[in-house]
Amino acid sequence: xxxxxxxxxxxxxxxxxxxxxxxxxxxxxxxxxxxxxxxxxxxxxxxxxxxxxxxxxxxxxxxxxxxxxxxxxxxxxxxxxxxxxxxxxxxxxxxxxxxxxxxxxxxxxxxxxxxxxxxxxxxxxxxxxxxxxxxxxxxxxxxxxxxxxxxxxxxxxxxxxxxxxxxxxx
Numbered sequence: 001x002x003x004x005x006x007x008x009x010x011x012x013x014x015x016x017x018x019x020x021x022x023x024x025x026x027x028x029x030x031x032x033x034x035x036x037x038x039x040x041x042x043x044x045x046x047x048x049x050x051x052x053x054x055x056x057x058x059x060x061x062x063x064x065x066x067x068x069x070x071x072x073x074x075x076x077x078x079x080x081x082x083x084x085x086x087x088x089x090x091x092x093x094x095x096x097x098x099x100x101x102x103x104x105x106x107x108x109x110x111x112x113x114x115x116x117x118x119x120x121x122x123x124x125x126x127x128x129x130x131x132x133x134x135x136x137x138x139x140x141x142x143x144x145x146x147x148x149x150x151x152x153x154x155x156x157x158x159x160x161x162x163x164x165x166x167x168x169x170x
Contacts, residue, residue, distance in 0.1 A: 031121035
């Protein structure tokens, strides 16, 4: 689609919330995938690494539930991140059947690099806002709407969402 076609379509649909959310979402997904392309699992891998670094939910099952990732998919994702030396699974002292997920030194170091890449991707997506204050306000309002929407309709597993938004359905 040409720039003129996109502009004309935006004019016709500019008041449509679904159109606007879709355009911003697709732009963000594209930029995030580029920023995280060399990380096992891409954006999902980033979420796992960030949670493991920040100590949020510790067990493999809690982490899968927190991120909305099917536990089988989570196992493969953790295998890939562990194989890359970015995370490790440790026995949970409170439950010997459970494993806690922790970032390794190299994983924590890479997270800093990935955070900077993602910030640059976000800046690219939000470049249409005129000032840093506008971007801060937009993020705050979006977080408020997302928090409210989440209480009304908790998110289905991430795999279900990905199938809905993927152009190829895969």
